[in-house]
Amino acid sequence: MTVPSRISIVTLGVADLARSTAFYEALGWRRRPESQPTISFFDNAGSMLALFDQSSLAEDAQLAEPPQAPARGEFRGATYAINCDSDDDVLAVLAAAEAAGARVSKPAERSPFFAGLDGYFLDPDGHAWEVAHNPDLHGLPR
Structure with a gap:
């Protein structure tokens, strides 16, 4: 099988989900109804942006967080x-x-x-x- 050449969702690890969600809403981006208290989804033309707690995202991907997140x-x-x-x-x-x-x-x-x-x-x-x-x-x- 060939890997599909597309990006469906980009998920950003964030420190404060409520703050980041409010920021993207202030840009005028529409939050999708599938959003939950632990993850926010936003429509983008042909794809989605997701916001997820950075530590939870690292855990989900089974990756270690860097000792100190970039400032x-x-x-x-x-x-x-x-x-x-x-x-x-x-x-x-x-x-x-x-x-x-x-x-x-x-x-x-x-x-x-x-x-x-x-x-x-x-x-x-x-x-x-x-x-x-x-x-x-x-x-x-x-």
């Missing part, structure tokens, strides 16, 4: 991206994320890799989200 703002080895329709949308999304409580770690600037803007914000647990307008990527969910 907010330290790189965690992965980023998540939102590709926008225009440079103006990049600016608007970064402003909305900041208004919801995110820290903008990289203000929007012209990308050296593609012909659009990109910037980054950090959620309450320091997960890095890239906000970009890459006009060369076609067929991405909107």
Whole structure:
């Protein structure tokens, strides 16, 4: 069997589920009815984002937590991206994320890799989200 080439759910380990859930709701993301007191699910175009207690997530995956979790703002080895329709949308999304409580770690600037803007914000647990307008990527969910 070939492994399906898709990402169905991205689960982020969080320190405070209620705080993180409130943050993503403040972004305007819709929490799914399947959410429970221990996990929050959010619709994304063609996939889902899940928030789960970091220790519980490590236990579920049968992985040891690092001795000290990365501090907010330290790189965690992965980023998540939102590709926008225009440079103006990049600016608007970064402003909305900041208004919801995110820290903008990289203000929007012209990308050296593609012909659009990109910037980054950090959620309450320091997960890095890239906000970009890459006009060369076609067929991405909107």
